[in-house]
Amino acid sequence: xxxxxxxxxxxxxxxxxxxxxxxxxxxxxxxxxxxxxxxxxxxxxxxxxxxxxxxxxxxxxxxxxxxxxxxxxxxxxxxxxxxxxxxxxxxxxxxxxxxxxxxxxxxxxxxxxxxxxxxxxxxxxxxxxxxxxxxxxxxxxxxxxxxxxxxxxxxxxxxxxxxxxxxxxxxxxxxxxxxxxxxxxxxxxxxxxxxxxxxxxxxxxxxxxxxxxxxxxxxxxxxxxxxxxxxxxxxxxxxxxxxxxxxxxxxxxxxxxxxxxxxxxxxxxxxxxxxxxxxxxxxxxxxxxxxxxxxxxxxxxxxxxxxxxxxxxxxxxxxxxxxxxxxxxxxxxxxxxxxxxxxxxxxxxxxxxxxxxxxxxxxxxxxxxxxxxxxxxxxxxxxxxxxxxxxxxxxxxxxxxxxxxxxxxxxxxxxxxxxxxxxxxxxxxxxxxxxxxxxxxxxxxxxxxxxxxxxxxxxxxxxxxxxxxxxxxxxxxxxxxxxxxxxxxxxxxxxxxxxxxxxxxxxxxxxxxxxxxxxxxxxxxxxxxxxxxxxxxxxxxxxxxxxxxxxxxxxxx
Numbered sequence: 001x002x003x004x005x006x007x008x009x010x011x012x013x014x015x016x017x018x019x020x021x022x023x024x025x026x027x028x029x030x031x032x033x034x035x036x037x038x039x040x041x042x043x044x045x046x047x048x049x050x051x052x053x054x055x056x057x058x059x060x061x062x063x064x065x066x067x068x069x070x071x072x073x074x075x076x077x078x079x080x081x082x083x084x085x086x087x088x089x090x091x092x093x094x095x096x097x098x099x100x101x102x103x104x105x106x107x108x109x110x111x112x113x114x115x116x117x118x119x120x121x122x123x124x125x126x127x128x129x130x131x132x133x134x135x136x137x138x139x140x141x142x143x144x145x146x147x148x149x150x151x152x153x154x155x156x157x158x159x160x161x162x163x164x165x166x167x168x169x170x171x172x173x174x175x176x177x178x179x180x181x182x183x184x185x186x187x188x189x190x191x192x193x194x195x196x197x198x199x200x201x202x203x204x205x206x207x208x209x210x211x212x213x214x215x216x217x218x219x220x221x222x223x224x225x226x227x228x229x230x231x232x233x234x235x236x237x238x239x240x241x242x243x244x245x246x247x248x249x250x251x252x253x254x255x256x257x258x259x260x261x262x263x264x265x266x267x268x269x270x271x272x273x274x275x276x277x278x279x280x281x282x283x284x285x286x287x288x289x290x291x292x293x294x295x296x297x298x299x300x301x302x303x304x305x306x307x308x309x310x311x312x313x314x315x316x317x318x319x320x321x322x323x324x325x326x327x328x329x330x331x332x333x334x335x336x337x338x339x340x341x342x343x344x345x346x347x348x349x350x351x352x353x354x355x356x357x358x359x360x361x362x363x364x365x366x367x368x369x370x371x372x373x374x375x376x377x378x379x380x381x382x383x384x385x386x387x388x389x390x391x392x393x394x395x396x397x398x399x400x401x402x403x404x405x406x407x408x409x410x411x412x413x414x415x416x417x418x419x420x421x422x423x424x425x426x427x428x429x430x431x432x433x434x435x436x437x438x439x440x441x442x443x444x445x446x447x448x449x450x451x452x453x454x455x456x457x458x459x460x461x462x463x464x465x466x467x468x469x470x471x472x473x474x475x476x477x478x479x480x481x482x483x484x485x486x487x488x489x490x491x492x493x494x495x496x497x498x499x500x501x502x503x504x505x506x507x508x509x510x511x512x513x514x515x516x517x518x519x520x521x522x523x524x525x526x527x528x529x530x531x532x533x534x535x536x537x538x539x540x541x542x543x544x545x546x547x548x549x550x551x552x553x554x555x556x557x
Contacts, residue, residue: 080515086140086187086211088178088202090152093216094143094193097243098155100503101191102162103138104128105151109160123499131162131504134511138168139186142175144312147305149174176312178202182209189514191507192216193243195340197320200225203240204232212514214507216243217354218346219531223539223556226531233524241510241520242527244354248505249493250469255425255434256359263440263465264427265448267360268406272352273421274344274413282377282394282415283335283347284385287328306331329387336377336390338538343392344413345370345537352423353400354522354530355434356409359425364529365400365409368536369546372396376416398537411537430464436493440465469494532556 087098095105104112112125141152156172175181182190182205189212192202200220203213213233219242220226233240246252258264276282306328313326320339324330334340335347342350356362372393379386394415401408422435429446433439442449444460452458493502506521513520532549536556540547550557 080135080511082135082137083511083514084137084139084186084188086142086172086181086184086190087138087152088142088181088190088192089194089198090141090143090148091193093243094148094191095151095155097191097193097214097216097503097507098138098152099128100131100245100501100507101136101138102131102134102165103136103155103158103168104160104162105155106158106160107151109158113160127499127501129160129162130498131501132508133161133163133165134508136511138172140175140181140184140190141172142178142181144176144316145306146310149176176315179205182206182211187211189214189511195334196221196342196346197340198318200229201319203229207232207236207238207240210238212239212510214241214243214510217350217530218342218534219527220535221340221342221346223532223535226528226535227554230524230528239510239513239520240524240527241506241513242354242522242524242530243503243506244351244358244522244526244530245503245506246351246355247358247521248500248502248509249355249436250495251434251436251438251467251493252355252358254467254469255432255438258432258438258440258465259359259425263430264425264432265429265443265446266406267425267427268408269426270356270360270407270409271421271424271426272349272356272409272411273423274348274352274411274415275417275419275421276415277418279377279382279385281418283333283392284377284382285332287332327388333390336392338391338542341392342534342538343541344372344396344415345398345541346534348413349396349398349411349537350530350534352411353409353533354526355423357526357529357533359434362402362405362407362409364532364549364551365536366403367401367546367548368398368533368540370396370398370537370541372413372541393541396541398540400533400537437466437468439463439467 085101087094090098095108099105099108109125109128112122112128115122116125138152138156141149141156143149143152153172153174157168157170159167161167173184181187182202190202190206192199192206192213192215194202196218199215199218203215206213220229229240259267279285308326311326311331313331316331317323322339330337330340335343341347372395374390374393375395377386377390377394379389396411396413398411399408400411420435422433425432425434428443429448430440430442433441441463442453442458442460444453446453449458449464453460458464493500493505495505510520512518519525536547536549539556547556549555
């Protein structure tokens with residue numbers, strides 16, 4: 001009986017527990033069912049918004065004639081026959097161009113690898129290693145400074161080569177005189193990265209010697225030199241590429257497509273700018289060695305510094321109009337004097353002018369009006385840093401007029417502030433801002449988009465189109481100058497989701513034209529247009545008046 005009672009009591013407890021569980025489940029189900037309408041409403045609104053956004057996006061893309069398509073594919077062309085390369089002037093930019101050709105300076109490579117090991121987001125070294133093998137041999141390096149010449153030679157046999165390229169076993173030959181390099185039979189093409197006052201002379205002599213030419217901007221120091229180099233290359237079989245590597249930037253290619261599709265409407269104003277805020281950004285570089293942070297070369301031995309023993313000063317001055325005694329400040333900071341360079345117009349305005357010319361096919365402006373001055377980088381402001389006063393301004397503005405296109409292009413520059421401003425194209429229907437990426441924002445008073453704005457399809461407070469070709473992260477950038485170039489898309493671009501040095505693409509384009517024919521993307525015609533615009537801006541500043549281009553006489557008047 002005891003056992004029977006116990007069993008009965010246990011069964012009753014189990015039944016009670018089961019009933020309690022069933023009641024609990026019923027309550028949950030009822031609560032869940034009560035929440036279904038709210039969840040369904042949320043899902044309905046979510047998918048409705050998604051569908052509406054997709055419809056709006058589709059209508060906008062259809063209106064803009066910008067169909068979604070696969071990104072540009074990097075063509076894996078066979079590099080063709082070996083091209084033997086010489087470099088004349090192995091300074092900071094020369095080292096960058098030679099690295100883009102596949103011969104990174106060993107000390108740069110060591111520093112870049114160490115930075116990548118320390119910070120996995122620093123992709124400079126990886127980007128270099130992923131470059132295509134351009135099938136080149138670096139056979140000649142010319143520089144009047146022994147240390148730089150030695151560094152260039154060391155680059156020729158570097159063990160760190162991109163994309164499995166074989167190490168070059170025979171070092172490049174060093175030259176003190178560029179004419180000896182041009183006379184060499186084992187050089188097919190040259191990269192000229194000297195100061196501006198040497199560009200035209202060396203390029204013209206290279207053409208006569210049967211060498212193809214890649215020359216850095218500004219193409220020439222004077223207008224007379226621009227005519228001379230144009231006449232030398234206009235009918236030549238030698239290929240000239242001006243070093244405006246931004247022509248390889250993906251954002252510029254997309255911007256040109258937008259202009260070609262008339263998405264902005266009538267464009268009456270374009271603003272281009274330069275903002276940098278450091279001594280290096282104003283070209284007040286270190287004197288003992290041009291150790292810009294991105295280059296990272298440091299030497300302990302004083303015999304590797306520039307001295308009258310290691311630097312051929314008279315040979316470096318060459319065709320400069322005003323000869324001065326040995327002066328390291330002028331050597332390392334040559335961009336601060338018109339004797340050697342072209343100032344803000346040829347050094348930085350040239351980047352943006354060429355970009356606008358690429359995107360809009362503007363050609364030479366009708367008039368130019370410039371102003372500015374040396375506002376900060378004077379000896380009085382920097383007595384411990386500056387010994388000799390510069391004559392190139394640190395603030396500079398130019399207005400270019402294109403009356404036949406009802407267009408004004410305004411350039412403004414300050415080397416005393418780092419506020420970033422992109423290239424801005426202002427049209428009646430929309431505004432486009434271009435940097436490493438681009439955005440297109442509709443204008444509230446647009447004629448073309450009036451109905452879609454009224455229908456709520458286009459929101460004028462938001463970009464109706466944005467293009468970001470790749471990561472916005474800026475790795476390995478510490479100087480104001482480097483940040484400036486990164487923001488403008490001049491350090492890296494993206495193709496097929498792959499980060500690429502645009503200088504590498506620009507050098508590859510030049511080599512492809514040498515091997516297979518065709519005109520480089522920044523050939524003598526585009527180079528001449530850039531040179532004229534820059535010289536117009538400089539002449540206007542120096543003479544304090546508006547200047548005009550005479551297309552018949554082909555002269556600045």
